[in-house]
Amino acid sequence: MSRLLSLILICFTINDTRANEDPQTGLIMDAGWELVRANCGGCHSYDIITSQKSDRQGWEEMIRWMQSSQNLWQFDPKTEETILDYLTKSYPPSESRRRAPITKTLMPLN
Amino acid sequence: MTKPNPDSNTIGIHKLYAEDPISADKTIWGRVTNPLTRRGFLKNSGLMAMTTALGSNIPFANNMPAGLIPAAFAQTDDAFNIYGKKGLKILNDRPLNAETPAHLLDDRVTPSSKLFIRNNGIPPSIPEVTSQDWVLKVEGESCETPKQFTISDLKKRFKPHTLQLQIECGGNGRSEFYPPAKGNQWSTGAVGCPEWTGVRIKDILEDVGIQKDAVYVAYEGKDRHLSGDQNKRPISRGVPLWKAMEEESLIVWGMNGDDLPLIHGAPLRMVCPGWPASVSGKWLSKILIRDQVHDGAKMTGQSYRVPCEPVSPGSKVADEDMCIIESMPVKSLITFPKSGIDHGLNESLKIRGHAWAGDLSVKKVFLSIDFGSTWHETLLEDPVNRFAWQHWTQDVTFPSEGYYEVWARAEDEQGVSQPVVLPQWNPRGYLNNSCHRIAVQVKA
Numbered sequence: 001m002s003r004l005l006s007l008i009l010i011c012f013t014i015n016d017t018r019a020n021e022d023p024q025t026g027l028i029m030d031a032g033w034e035l036v037r038a039n040c041g042g043c044h045s046y047d048i049i050t051s052q053k054s055d056r057q058g059w060e061e062m063i064r065w066m067q068s069s070q071n072l073w074q075f076d077p078k079t080e081e082t083i084l085d086y087l088t089k090s091y092p093p094s095e096s097r098r099r100a101p102i103t104k105t106l107m108p109l110n
Numbered sequence: 111m112t113k114p115n116p117d118s119n120t121i122g123i124h125k126l127y128a129e130d131p132i133s134a135d136k137t138i139w140g141r142v143t144n145p146l147t148r149r150g151f152l153k154n155s156g157l158m159a160m161t162t163a164l165g166s167n168i169p170f171a172n173n174m175p176a177g178l179i180p181a182a183f184a185q186t187d188d189a190f191n192i193y194g195k196k197g198l199k200i201l202n203d204r205p206l207n208a209e210t211p212a213h214l215l216d217d218r219v220t221p222s223s224k225l226f227i228r229n230n231g232i233p234p235s236i237p238e239v240t241s242q243d244w245v246l247k248v249e250g251e252s253c254e255t256p257k258q259f260t261i262s263d264l265k266k267r268f269k270p271h272t273l274q275l276q277i278e279c280g281g282n283g284r285s286e287f288y289p290p291a292k293g294n295q296w297s298t299g300a301v302g303c304p305e306w307t308g309v310r311i312k313d314i315l316e317d318v319g320i321q322k323d324a325v326y327v328a329y330e331g332k333d334r335h336l337s338g339d340q341n342k343r344p345i346s347r348g349v350p351l352w353k354a355m356e357e358e359s360l361i362v363w364g365m366n367g368d369d370l371p372l373i374h375g376a377p378l379r380m381v382c383p384g385w386p387a388s389v390s391g392k393w394l395s396k397i398l399i400r401d402q403v404h405d406g407a408k409m410t411g412q413s414y415r416v417p418c419e420p421v422s423p424g425s426k427v428a429d430e431d432m433c434i435i436e437s438m439p440v441k442s443l444i445t446f447p448k449s450g451i452d453h454g455l456n457e458s459l460k461i462r463g464h465a466w467a468g469d470l471s472v473k474k475v476f477l478s479i480d481f482g483s484t485w486h487e488t489l490l491e492d493p494v495n496r497f498a499w500q501h502w503t504q505d506v507t508f509p510s511e512g513y514y515e516v517w518a519r520a521e522d523e524q525g526v527s528q529p530v531v532l533p534q535w536n537p538r539g540y541l542n543n544s545c546h547r548i549a550v551q552v553k554a
Contacts, residue, residue: 052290098531102548108551
């Protein structure tokens with residue numbers, strides 16, 4: 001019985017991702033995400049997007065850096081606008097802090 | 111398939127295989143299967159990596175289906191780990207970057223299975239790195255007689271040295287900076303101290319002759335740019351001549367008594383310990399003796415540089431005001447116990463870990479169990495050789511039940527110590543050497 005319970009628990013844990021994340025890429029499925037999927041996975045994995053946090057200017061700088069030195073192509077203005085809107089909304093910086101508490105995964109269970 | 115919880119530490123080989131088993135085969139092992147049968151190892155690609163990791167042959171390798179995790183690696187309680195897979199946290203799979211949780215860095219000598227992976231591009235294939243034709247060219251403006259060496263030339267002509275040397279990614283700890291810095295969001299695990307075998311860079315440079323105007327020694331490797339552009343290098347960095355001439359700056363073919371694993375730079379890599387590990391170039395094919403500060407990929411602009419003068423968090427800093435990182439700062443890790451354990455009241459807990467300090471040695475390591483209010487000096491060992499990390503240990507008993515944090519703080523030979531909060535913010539999030547903290551719940 002406890003084995004069954006832990007099995008259910010495991011399944012539950014595995015499925016405990018934000019419902020609006022694309023299972024293949026991990027991208028948040030908000031307006032414009034397909035454009036990001038189409039334009040941003042050629043060279044690197046999507047993890048490097050979903051692990052970053054930045055404001056609009058920061059995201060734009062990353063795109064400019066990739067365009068100037070990493071062979072990223074130029075976007076038409078509408079595509080670029082949509083991509084920047086998406087990144088800025090989906091992956092903004094968290095609130096300011098001096099040093100965060102020890103991360104949740106490294107805490108005692110109780 | 112669902113993507114694992116991003117907070118989880120246990121992603122790794124399973125996540126890679128869940129997302130795309132065929133590409134996981136290629137990412138982890140360099141394996142390409144027969145396109146018709148989807149079985150086997152095309153041109154033996156990846157077979158050696160997989161058998162090396164398994165520690166045995168795969169008798170029916172030609173029948174092995176694509177995208178299958180070898181059962182030995184699917185067992186979480188298996189006796190061995192493999193590099194970049196079980197236990198390591200994968201930050202990015204293209205390029206592959208993975209770090210080691212602190213408690214898995216407990217070994218005195220870091221096994222290759224537990225050494226972090228930091229790739230900037232696409233590594234060369236197994237057939238390339240196992241070829242007998244691999245040569246190391248030595249050239250550059252300040253090289254008197256350009257030469258090239260096969261690996262057996264290096265082994266025959268120069269005296270081999272075996273040393274335990276620590277390397278740490280310049281961006282280790284980046285995830286804690288605010289405002290956030292772009293790049294792989296390393297926590298504490300992009301560091302390790304394996305034992306390396308090779309020859310001194312100095313001996314090779316003296317063999318080819320160093321002109322008087324030499325100032326820098328740089329590397330080129332055989333990894334490829336992520337975009338596939340043949341004219342671009344993913345990374346080509348270097349060190350000032352004096353650092354290359356140190357007795358512990360090596361070109362190595364061996365790690366912990368074995369050949370270098372592919373993912374750690376086979377068949378040759380540089381190891382210039384104590385500096386950002388990006389100066390320890392992998393898949394080494396060329397050494398350049400330069401008459402100027404090297405200007406290869408990730409030497410210039412903002413890469414591996416910090417503001418020459420301190421700046422307020424979030425500042426924009428012009429390229430000309432950024433200085434190249436040289437020695438890494440003093441740092442320590444608690445490798446036992448694992449953060450998050452329960453511990454019995456009145457029972458002694460033997461806490462241990464390592465400490466290192468770039469070009470310097472560590473003089474003292476302290477522990478605090480009261481959020482930095484009081485500090486207690488630990489028993490610290492000397493390094494086995496210069497640039498090896500130093501082990502420390504301390505018995506601790508807790509005065510009451512409750513939630514404790516154990517903090518470790520090292521001090522180098524010049525009296526410089528790790529900060530408790532974050533050190534100087536910098537645009538790319540390098541050099542976070544704030545003290546390591548673990549959590550312990552004490553129960554009666």
